[in-house]
Amino acid sequence: MAEGKTCVTLNGLKALTEASSVGRRVKPVYFKVSDADIGDIYPGIDLKDLPSVWYQANISGYIPVNDSTAQFILDIPEEKATHYGKVFGLYLEDG
Numbered sequence: 001m002a003e004g005k006t007c008v009t010l011n012g013l014k015a016l017t018e019a020s021s022v023g024r025r026v027k028p029v030y031f032k033v034s035d036a037d038i039g040d041i042y043p044g045i046d047l048k049d050l051p052s053v054w055y056q057a058n059i060s061g062y063i064p065v066n067d068s069t070a071q072f073i074l075d076i077p078e079e080k081a082t083h084y085g086k087v088f089g090l091y092l093e094d095g
Contacts, residue, residue, distance in 0.1 A: 007038075009047050015092055028090035031074050032056040035083040054083045059090070 008016075019026045034050040041047055061073040072090065 007042055007047065008045070010045055011048075013045075026092060028059060028072070029093045030056060030058045030091050031072070032089045032091065033074075033076065033083075033085040034087040034089070035085070036087055038087055041087065050087055050089045053089075055080050055085075 015026050032050050032053045033055045034052045035054060036050065036052040041051065055076055057075070059072050060075045063071040063073065065071055074088065076085070
C-alpha cells in the first residue's frame with residue numbers, strides 16, 4: 001500500500017472542527033485524482049481544489065482500521081486510468 005503526505009485544507013479543518021464540537025465524525029463521499037506533484041501543492045492549506053484532476057467518483061467503501069482511522073476504497077475503471085495518480089483528494093458532500 002502506498003503511503004505519502006497528507007494535506008488538510010482550511011475547509012477540511014473547518015469541517016473537522018465543526019464535527020468535533022458536536023461529537024460527529026466527517027465522512028468523505030467522493031474523491032478526485034490528480035497527476036500534479038505533491039510538492040507543488042504541499043502543505044496545501046489554502047487549496048480550494050486539486051489542479052490537474054483527471055478523474056473523480058464516489059468513494060466505493062471504507063474499511064475501519066481503528067477508532068480514528070479508516071482505509072478508503074477508491075475504484076478507478078481501467079479504461080479511465082490513463083494518467084498516474086499522484087494526489088488523491090477526499091471531499092465531503094458539500095465539497
